[in-house]
Amino acid sequence: MRSEIVTGGGEQMPLAAVSFDLSAGPVLLVGALGAAALGGAVLTRRYLPVSEVIVFLAIGLALGPQAFGAIDEDRLQAIRPVASVALAAMVFLLGDRLRLAVLRSVRRTVIPMAVLGSLASFVAVFAAVVAAGGRSTVAFLLAALSPATAPVTVRALVAEQRAAGRFTDDLLAATAVNNVCAALLFGIGAPLVLAGISDESATATAAMALLQILGASLACGYVGGRLLAGLAARIEARDHQFLLVWVLLILAVGAARYFGASVVIVALVMGAVAANDRRTPHAVFEHVQLLEPPIFLVFFLVTGADAHLDRFAELGLLGAAFIAFRVVGRLAGGRLGLLVTREGREVRHGVWSAAAQLPLAGMAVGLASFVVSSTESVGSAEVGQQVAAIVLGAVFVFELITPLVVHRALVVAGEQGAVG
Numbered sequence: 001m002r003s004e005i006v007t008g009g010g011e012q013m014p015l016a017a018v019s020f021d022l023s024a025g026p027v028l029l030v031g032a033l034g035a036a037a038l039g040g041a042v043l044t045r046r047y048l049p050v051s052e053v054i055v056f057l058a059i060g061l062a063l064g065p066q067a068f069g070a071i072d073e074d075r076l077q078a079i080r081p082v083a084s085v086a087l088a089a090m091v092f093l094l095g096d097r098l099r100l101a102v103l104r105s106v107r108r109t110v111i112p113m114a115v116l117g118s119l120a121s122f123v124a125v126f127a128a129v130v131a132a133g134g135r136s137t138v139a140f141l142l143a144a145l146s147p148a149t150a151p152v153t154v155r156a157l158v159a160e161q162r163a164a165g166r167f168t169d170d171l172l173a174a175t176a177v178n179n180v181c182a183a184l185l186f187g188i189g190a191p192l193v194l195a196g197i198s199d200e201s202a203t204a205t206a207a208m209a210l211l212q213i214l215g216a217s218l219a220c221g222y223v224g225g226r227l228l229a230g231l232a233a234r235i236e237a238r239d240h241q242f243l244l245v246w247v248l249l250i251l252a253v254g255a256a257r258y259f260g261a262s263v264v265i266v267a268l269v270m271g272a273v274a275a276n277d278r279r280t281p282h283a284v285f286e287h288v289q290l291l292e293p294p295i296f297l298v299f300f301l302v303t304g305a306d307a308h309l310d311r312f313a314e315l316g317l318l319g320a321a322f323i324a325f326r327v328v329g330r331l332a333g334g335r336l337g338l339l340v341t342r343e344g345r346e347v348r349h350g351v352w353s354a355a356a357q358l359p360l361a362g363m364a365v366g367l368a369s370f371v372v373s374s375t376e377s378v379g380s381a382e383v384g385q386q387v388a389a390i391v392l393g394a395v396f397v398f399e400l401i402t403p404l405v406v407h408r409a410l411v412v413a414g415e416q417g418a419v420g
Contacts, residue, residue: 036063038297056301064305071305081253083302086295087152088253088267089288094151095225095271096285097173106173113337114174117354118147118181120333121326128325132317140193141186141371141387142318146326148182149175150361151268153399157406167413171356176268178357182364183214183265217256217265224252224266225273233279242287249288319390323397330354352409359406360398364391 036059063071103111126143130136154175158168228248235241249267256266274280334354368391371384410416 056297060301060305082298084253084257084263085250086298088249088256088263089291089295090152090155091264091267092249092271093155093285093288094172094176095268095273096275097169097176098268098272099275102169102173106170110170110173111177112340113334113353114177114357115181116337116340117174117330117333117357118178118185120336121146121329122185124325124329124332125322128321129318132321134318134321135383137193137383138318138386140189141383142322142390144186144189145182145364145368145387145391146322146329147178147185148360148364149178149357150359150364150395150399151175151179151264153359153361153402154356154406157403158410161407161410161416163410163415163417165413165415167353168410168415171353171409174353174357176272179264179268212259213261214265216259216261218269220252220255220259220261221266221269222273224248224255224270225277228270228274228284229277229280232274232281232284238283238287241281241283242290245284245287318386319393322390323394326360326394327358330358352412356402356406356409358398359402360391361395364395368392 060071065071065073122143125146126139129139129142134142154171158172228245231244231248232241235244248270252266252270253263255261256263271285274284331351331354334357335351337354338351368388371387407416
């Protein structure tokens, strides 16, 4: 006798046909992943001296489609929007470090170190990739991406280590400045580079696409920041402010996806505009910080699951040159910036500050994705594919290595565990 159940419509349905489809329930999937990650993080903190970020990445990688396949492409696609909101929230918090008052206070310290480190990274990567046999177009695009720092990784590690102090504040401010430098270098230079590999009409198309991305990103971020400031000033209840912030962040991500904008730039501009608007209650940023632990969990689990191990084989000599000389450029530029500041700060702190700016993800991945689409439009898809393979492979390398570097930097600066 076959077991059956009766549905709400009176129909009988075999029990064997009843199953749970995780691809239709991204929240359930994230919850299951979170339980696994939490258990792994607790065991790691007790027995292994590594960052929780690495644990989340490793669990995501092990369960992803490139490994055991517990999270297949369909399920991964279902939870990517959740990861996009998590990314936006963390970058939004970084915008709080772009207050004009803060930038003025670090104009003689952090800004020279970040700008010189970004320029040195650009020059070192360009020269190294060309010397390794890469095309000048590939070298320039990789060099323009190299100054970018992953704000998500830096913020996650600072929060995990409960770090606070001048070194930590300078590091977070430098992360924002680095991404601004990368956006400017890429935004100005990419159309010129594309002009060298395409005809005039295709170049104009690529330039217009880039302008559309930057323009849409700036517009969405500015409107979101102004809306947040204006509405939050009229709402006194903290729970209503909490809902407002998250609703606007979700809408900002939706607008970025709809208009083809960069989620990273939209969130960064939105946070900076809100931070510099006198109407914005400071509690707005506290509402986002309240959910930092689950945000970090979701983002790094998805990042690990989305990693493609086969891309490591595509790194080759050019990939090795990109990784090695991005490190060399950032450290050399940071040391030069330290000498320019003449603030009398300890050299090791300056060097560790530069090293802590090495995490790579977020904006670099977004711009690499734009390179793929734009080079396809100008008839040189192999350039974009090569750049994307190198960047995505390097991102995972840096995400595995740099948590240990940031951890050590906070220890050397004496700011680990300063909160609570």
